[in-house]
Amino acid sequence: MSKETRTKLEQAVEELNYQPNMVARSLKQKSSTTIGVIVANILHVYSTQVIRAIEDLCHEKDFHLIVCNADDQPEKEKKYIEMLKAKQVDGIIAFPTGGNVALYQQLTEEGYPMVFMDRTVEGLKVDTILLDNKKAAALAADELMNKDYRHLTMVSPPLTHQITPRVERAQEFIKKVQEEDNHTRKLSTISGEIREMKGQLQELFQQKERPDAIFAMNDLTLHEVLSFLKKEKLQIPSDVAVISVDEVSFAAFYTPPLTTISQPAFEMGKKAAEILFSFILEPEKQHRSKIIRFEPTLNRRESC
Amino acid sequence: MSKETRTKLEQAVEELNYQPNMVARSLKQKSSTTIGVIVANILHVYSTQVIRAIEDLCHEKDFHLIVCNADDQPEKEKKYIEMLKAKQVDGIIAFPTGGNVALYQQLTEEGYPMVFMDRTVEGLKVDTILLDNKKAAALAADELMNKDYRHLTMVSPPLTHQITPRVERAQEFIKKVQEEDNHTRKLSTISGEIREMKGQLQELFQQKERPDAIFAMNDLTLHEVLSFLKKEKLQIPSDVAVISVDEVSFAAFYTPPLTTISQPAFEMGKKAAEILFSFILEPEKQHRSKIIRFEPTLNRRESC
DNA sequence: TTGAAAGCGCTAACAA
DNA sequence: TTGTTAGCGCTTTCAA
Numbered sequence: 101m102s103k104e105t106r107t108k109l110e111q112a113v114e115e116l117n118y119q120p121n122m123v124a125r126s127l128k129q130k131s132s133t134t135i136g137v138i139v140a141n142i143l144h145v146y147s148t149q150v151i152r153a154i155e156d157l158c159h160e161k162d163f164h165l166i167v168c169n170a171d172d173q174p175e176k177e178k179k180y181i182e183m184l185k186a187k188q189v190d191g192i193i194a195f196p197t198g199g200n201v202a203l204y205q206q207l208t209e210e211g212y213p214m215v216f217m218d219r220t221v222e223g224l225k226v227d228t229i230l231l232d233n234k235k236a237a238a239l240a241a242d243e244l245m246n247k248d249y250r251h252l253t254m255v256s257p258p259l260t261h262q263i264t265p266r267v268e269r270a271q272e273f274i275k276k277v278q279e280e281d282n283h284t285r286k287l288s289t290i291s292g293e294i295r296e297m298k299g300q301l302q303e304l305f306q307q308k309e310r311p312d313a314i315f316a317m318n319d320l321t322l323h324e325v326l327s328f329l330k331k332e333k334l335q336i337p338s339d340v341a342v343i344s345v346d347e348v349s350f351a352a353f354y355t356p357p358l359t360t361i362s363q364p365a366f367e368m369g370k371k372a373a374e375i376l377f378s379f380i381l382e383p384e385k386q387h388r389s390k391i392i393r394f395e396p397t398l399n400r401r402e403s404c
Numbered sequence: 405m406s407k408e409t410r411t412k413l414e415q416a417v418e419e420l421n422y423q424p425n426m427v428a429r430s431l432k433q434k435s436s437t438t439i440g441v442i443v444a445n446i447l448h449v450y451s452t453q454v455i456r457a458i459e460d461l462c463h464e465k466d467f468h469l470i471v472c473n474a475d476d477q478p479e480k481e482k483k484y485i486e487m488l489k490a491k492q493v494d495g496i497i498a499f500p501t502g503g504n505v506a507l508y509q510q511l512t513e514e515g516y517p518m519v520f521m522d523r524t525v526e527g528l529k530v531d532t533i534l535l536d537n538k539k540a541a542a543l544a545a546d547e548l549m550n551k552d553y554r555h556l557t558m559v560s561p562p563l564t565h566q567i568t569p570r571v572e573r574a575q576e577f578i579k580k581v582q583e584e585d586n587h588t589r590k591l592s593t594i595s596g597e598i599r600e601m602k603g604q605l606q607e608l609f610q611q612k613e614r615p616d617a618i619f620a621m622n623d624l625t626l627h628e629v630l631s632f633l634k635k636e637k638l639q640i641p642s643d644v645a646v647i648s649v650d651e652v653s654f655a656a657f658y659t660p661p662l663t664t665i666s667q668p669a670f671e672m673g674k675k676a677a678e679i680l681f682s683f684i685l686e687p688e689k690q691h692r693s694k695i696i697r698f699e700p701t702l703n704r705r706e707s708c
Numbered sequence: 709t710t711g712a713a714a715g716c717g718c719t720a721a722c723a724a
Numbered sequence: 725t726t727g728t729t730a731g732c733g734c735t736t737t738c739a740a
Binding site for chain 3: 102105124126127128129130
């Protein structure tokens with residue numbers, strides 16, 4: 101292009117206040133420079149941090165991020181996946197509900213760029229970012245057993261839907277406690293919807309053999325546990341010790357400061373986005389069904 | 405359409421596995437059935453809740469939501485606005501940085517559907533959703549003065565950028581305290597970046613006349629305050645009373661339970677989305693520059 | 709170097 | 725009721 105035409109062009113752009121239309125561009129190029137993320141619930145701190153990390157990378161690459169809230173409802177998830185595809189989104193990062201296996205199967209067969217976060221889906225070959233949940237549960241079990249608590253209670257959201265992190269953490273925690281040679285410790289389990297949790301705790305604590313330690317599976321269950329202990333005026337850790345997975349904003353200045361096992365949410369989100377972008381930009385390189393585990397960190401404080 | 409052709413059509417859809425292409429549709433219709441939200445920082449609980457409310461309404465209306473993180477940087481905000489427009493997004497909900505007045509001005513002149521959240525921008529005629537910040541500050545001041553604390557300290561993020569909620573809350577709090585007839589109370593102010601806050605608190609508390617009450621302007625400053633008090637082993641409320649704007653997840657079961665002034669984030673987000681959709685669907689009705697204030701709620705607990 | 713034209717997949721208007 | 729066609733704004737190819 102000659103210098104002359106260039107200035108002419110720039111002038112015209114200026115005068116007409118020309119704004120390119122990316123929709124037309126997308127139609128032609130078959131790329132929307134947009135990716136979609138389907139989270140179970142954006143209100144979880146973990147989801148927020150993951151979204152933030154993904155969004156940062158999108159910004160860097162001049163992409164946009166469409167955020168969808170599946171609310172753990174397969175129906176909603178399905179609708180979102182279809183809408184995202186119809187909008188020619190270049191790739192999807194999902195916290196899969198597990199209720200749309202056939203649909204996900206189809207997407208992978210079409211070679212649609214996709215990454216799963218936090219959860220695996222049985223039988224699907226999709227790259228997945230997970231916490232090393234066994235390690236997290238082991239860290240919790242060891243910490244409680246080393247301090248010689250005698251009656252451990254695991255508090256968890258529903259274990260019935262085969263949600264990866266819950267199942268893996270629960271299994272490993274139970275295994276660890278039972279593996280112990282002396283078999284002198286008691287282990288109780290509470291699992292159910294958040295709204296029923298306090299009632300279940302109440303029941304457990306009315307029994308003769310009260311737990312002296314609680315393992316809260318995630319941030320929301322931790323809230324329930326702390327709220328319950330407060331209501332019952334139970335002291336941490338003298339009456340009951342507490343340890344949990346997921347870092348919470350107040351852990352360090354709670355009374356007492358809470359021992360937690362945190363997951364590197366930002367790095368995990370960033371990694372998911374990096375993999376997705378490598379799929380989008382170099383589709384031939386897709387090797388699919390890689391599972392990448394991130395290490396949890398024990399933050400030893402004073403609640404156990 | 406006859407019944408016969410209908411079944412034929414459905415069959416064809418099935419066979420060819422036809423998926424409509426919304427990009428082509430958007431190009432023709434000049435509507436992307438997508439809206440954009442530009443938040444200052446998605447990591448704030450308030451932003452998350454607002455996004456959640458907007459997303460819920462989008463889902464209902466078969467729209468999609470593009471989430472952008474401006475990080476309070478006008479440059480980043482500008483890029484996002486331009487990208488969103490280029491993508492023919494049907495409307496924008498923004499937490500404006502205040503650094504792109506001309507650009508926003510242009511958008512309103514074009515009749516581009518837009519709603520501001522949380523912050524106003526001087527001289528712009530844009531519908532805006534705000535908290536009744538004066539009321540919130542007054543609630544805090546009254547609560548502390550009624551309990552007869554003598555040396556009040558207001559802790560705030562930087563007041564230099566004219567960010568609406570900060571300015572309004574600060575002004576009203578100061579006014580309320582000074583209005584008192586006896587003038588016997590002392591008032592200190594700390595304002596600055598989060599990372600400098602602990603140092604400033606330290607300094608203040610080393611002085612002879614120690615504050616006996618703190619008003620934390622939002623959730624992040626509250627974190628700093630609580631963290632500082634914990635470190636200094638200062639008891640709430642016997643050594644220092646605490647009250648804050650923004651509800652935090654742990655308020656009810658903290659030791660002591662925290663008195664907070666909460667804003668109805670979900671309703672505010674929902675309202676913003678409703679207004680935006682009314683602009684999009686009935687553009688003739690736009691009356692612009694309406695300011696809608698929501699009432700804060702005092703949650704009286706035990707920290708003051 | 710510049711200009712012209714085809715076509716992405718859809719919708720809307722018109723014709724048959 | 726059904727079929728045909730123009731055109732949305734861009735990119736890409738080919739011709740001038």
